[in-house]
Amino acid sequence: xxxxxxxxxxxxxxxxxxxxxxxxxxxxxxxxxxxxxxxxxxxxxxxxxxxxxxxxxxxxxxxxxxxxxxxxxxxxxxxxxxxxxxxxxxxxxxxxxxxxxxxxxxxxxxxxxxxxxxxxxxxxxxxxxxxxxxxxxxxxxxxxxxxxxxxxxxxxxxxxxxxxxxxxxxxxxxxxxxxxxxxxxxxxxxxxxxxxxxxxxxxxxxxxxxxxxxxxxxxxxxxxxxxxxxxxxxxxxxxxxxxxxxxxxxxxxxxxxxxxxxxxxxxxxxxxxxxxxxxxxxxxxxxxxxxxxxxxxxxxxxxxxxxxxxxxxxxxxxxxxxxxxxxxxxxxxxxxxxxxxxxxxxxxxxxxxxxxx
Amino acid sequence: xxxxxxxxxxxxxxxxxxxxxxxxxxxxxxxxxxxxxxxxxxxxxxxxxxxxxxxxxxxxxxxxxxxxxxxxxxxxxxxxxxxxxxxxxxxxxxxxxxxxxxxxxxxxxxxxxxxxxxxxxxxxxxxxxxxxxxxxxxxxxxxxxxxxxxxxxxxxxxxxxxxxxxxxxxxxxxxxxxxxxxxxxxxxxxxxxxxxxxxxxxxxxxxxxxxxxxxxxxxxxxxxxxxxxxxxxxxxxxxxxxxxxxxxxxxxxxxxxxxxxxxxxxxxxxxxxx
Numbered sequence: 001x002x003x004x005x006x007x008x009x010x011x012x013x014x015x016x017x018x019x020x021x022x023x024x025x026x027x028x029x030x031x032x033x034x035x036x037x038x039x040x041x042x043x044x045x046x047x048x049x050x051x052x053x054x055x056x057x058x059x060x061x062x063x064x065x066x067x068x069x070x071x072x073x074x075x076x077x078x079x080x081x082x083x084x085x086x087x088x089x090x091x092x093x094x095x096x097x098x099x100x101x102x103x104x105x106x107x108x109x110x111x112x113x114x115x116x117x118x119x120x121x122x123x124x125x126x127x128x129x130x131x132x133x134x135x136x137x138x139x140x141x142x143x144x145x146x147x148x149x150x151x152x153x154x155x156x157x158x159x160x161x162x163x164x165x166x167x168x169x170x171x172x173x174x175x176x177x178x179x180x181x182x183x184x185x186x187x188x189x190x191x192x193x194x195x196x197x198x199x200x201x202x203x204x205x206x207x208x209x210x211x212x213x214x215x216x217x218x219x220x221x222x223x224x225x226x227x228x229x230x231x232x233x234x235x236x237x238x239x240x241x242x243x244x245x246x247x248x249x250x251x252x253x254x255x256x257x258x259x260x261x262x263x264x265x266x267x268x269x270x271x272x273x274x275x276x277x278x279x280x281x282x283x284x285x286x287x288x289x290x291x292x293x294x295x296x297x298x299x300x301x302x303x304x305x306x307x308x309x310x311x312x313x314x315x316x317x318x319x320x321x322x323x324x325x326x327x328x329x330x331x332x333x334x335x336x337x338x339x340x341x342x343x344x345x346x347x348x349x350x351x352x353x354x355x356x357x
Numbered sequence: 358x359x360x361x362x363x364x365x366x367x368x369x370x371x372x373x374x375x376x377x378x379x380x381x382x383x384x385x386x387x388x389x390x391x392x393x394x395x396x397x398x399x400x401x402x403x404x405x406x407x408x409x410x411x412x413x414x415x416x417x418x419x420x421x422x423x424x425x426x427x428x429x430x431x432x433x434x435x436x437x438x439x440x441x442x443x444x445x446x447x448x449x450x451x452x453x454x455x456x457x458x459x460x461x462x463x464x465x466x467x468x469x470x471x472x473x474x475x476x477x478x479x480x481x482x483x484x485x486x487x488x489x490x491x492x493x494x495x496x497x498x499x500x501x502x503x504x505x506x507x508x509x510x511x512x513x514x515x516x517x518x519x520x521x522x523x524x525x526x527x528x529x530x531x532x533x534x535x536x537x538x539x540x541x542x543x544x545x546x547x548x549x550x551x552x553x554x555x556x557x558x559x560x561x562x563x564x565x566x567x568x569x570x571x572x573x574x575x576x577x578x579x580x581x582x583x584x585x586x587x588x589x590x591x592x593x594x595x596x597x598x599x600x601x602x603x604x605x606x607x608x609x610x611x612x613x614x615x616x617x618x619x620x621x622x623x624x625x626x627x628x629x630x631x
Contacts, residue, residue, distance in 0.1 A: 022376060026381070029487070030376075033487030033488065033490075033491050034487070036494055037490055037491055037494060040494035040495075040498060043498070044510040044513060044514075045510070047506035047510060048507050315423075
């Protein structure tokens with residue numbers, strides 16, 4: 001390369017204005033800086049125009065069972081039953097109250113499915129207008145089922161079996177429907193709700209994953225083994241909540257709770273209000289309650305850890321409250337319960353005179 | 358006699374020469390420390406967040422990641438990093454050449470003196486934006502969860518734009534100071550940490566004679582509401598110009614300062630101390 005020297009004075013080499021002046025390391029520096037900017041801006045633009053959650057790489061779309069739930073569901077809940085059953089919290093609760101699983105026993109008596117041993121995870125949903133007379137939610141249980149034994153048991157009690165949309169649907173007294181839509185997935189609920197779930201999956205569209213309001217909240221449940229989302233306005237439009245109570249409730253549109261149950265409980269409750277003013281009011285109310293709880297915690301130091309873990313957050317129309325119940329507090333609660341005097345057998349017999357005694 | 362380069366070509370050659378000098382100068386260590394601090398802070402905040410503790414609470418309410426990022430832009434970048442880099446780099450563009458007695462080498466090239474200054478100013482712009490903006494980008498992605506990127510990305514673009522505008526405006530002002538005055542660094546520091554702080558707290562129109570006033574009006578985040586007297590006073594006298602007016606004034610500050618600096622350097626005789 002021919003080097004021309006401009007001017008008359010012979011300066012040091014860096015002041016020679018001919019040829020390429022930028023060194024390789026300067027070029028690398030510029031390239032590195034520009035690369036960070038380009039990658040960052042590119043990621044942000046993809047997130048803005050495509051939506052990172054839609055890529056399905058960086059954010060999940062909830063459990064696959066959601067494909068069975070119609071898009072107009074007003075409440076959806078999920079629990080990793082296996083993790084919760086094996087958790088330290090449940091073991092402690094079982095020690096404290098051995099009959100705590102009576103609800104699961106009733107479910108087993110009705111459906112033949114043992115939640116403790118057969119089910120790995122559970123998804124529940126409420127579809128249509130909520131009605132206390134028709135309170136059975138749609139349950140989707142993923143696990144290991146002896147389908148032949150369960151079907152035989154229900155048929156023995158008077159249940160019937162029909163084919164519906166290529167699935168075997170077992171119905172009992174027109175109040176319970178059960179279908180093993182996949183070898184390891186059982187749908188349990190009102191027969192009409194089970195049929196609709198089968199149709200939703202078969203159609204491959206109009207399921208809850210297309211409901212952006214629900215999915216926006218679901219995608220934010222990072223690492224929890226249990227969560228629930230409810231469209232409060234839809235729930236309140238039904239007959240579930242008495243009118244007097246409705247008037248006292250804050251104008252919340254969406255309610256969500258997510259948490260992790262292991263040796264302790266870590267949970268976040270989140271509410272979305274109609275406007276920022278309502279959110280600010282709700283925040284003020286919760287702040288007052290938290291303050292009161294902190295005052296009370298002075299008299300009950302054993303609960304101070306829970307109270308101190310209360311974390312009020314959220315911006316705009318969102319209000320959130322996080323809390324942690326550490327293992328030590330569960331032990332303390334257990335000890336407190338154990339100290340409570342149990343009614344004597346004689347006193348029980350006086351209150352509940354058994355026939356024949 | 359060598360053929361004289363056109364102003365644009367001359368400025369491009371000086372830019373090419375000065376960029377490496379600026380990047381690999383001792384000031385870069387200072388810049389790395391200043392710009393690295395928010396990155397380190399964001400890593401600490403991220404670790405604290407991951408452990409389930411709210412890194413920042415205001416009145417018992419935990420501040421979300423997007424607001425923490427907004428606070429870093431306000432407090433660290435806008436109020437400190439951008440003006441300080443403007444002072445340290447802007448005032449040194451010509452003053453260093455005078456101090457090192459190397460300005461003769463540049464002025465004896467077949468270039469307009471104004472082109473030398475323009476080239477150096479462009480090198481300053483490239484150097485600082487290539488350090489500050491990537492740093493902001495890293496802080497953003499460290500702090501803001503992926504799920505909030507779509508919502509907060511437009512604000513990030515505004516932040517990047519206003520920081521670039523701040524770097525350009527402060528740089529131009531202090532390039533003028535560097536070309537004009539003999540002790541430019543002292544004057545620059547007094548301007549940034551004295552005059553601007555004082556004027557922003559005063560009621561009336563004194564604040565209109567600062568760069569910060571026009572930059573602050575472009576910030577997409579809410580002003581952090583701490584309990585310090587200065588924040589309290591500033592919120593009491595909060596009055597912000599419109600975004601188009603702020604942009605126009607910042608552009609005018611940059612162009613006028615740069616034009617004046619070029620005029621000063623064309624006319625001034627630099628006496629090198631022996």
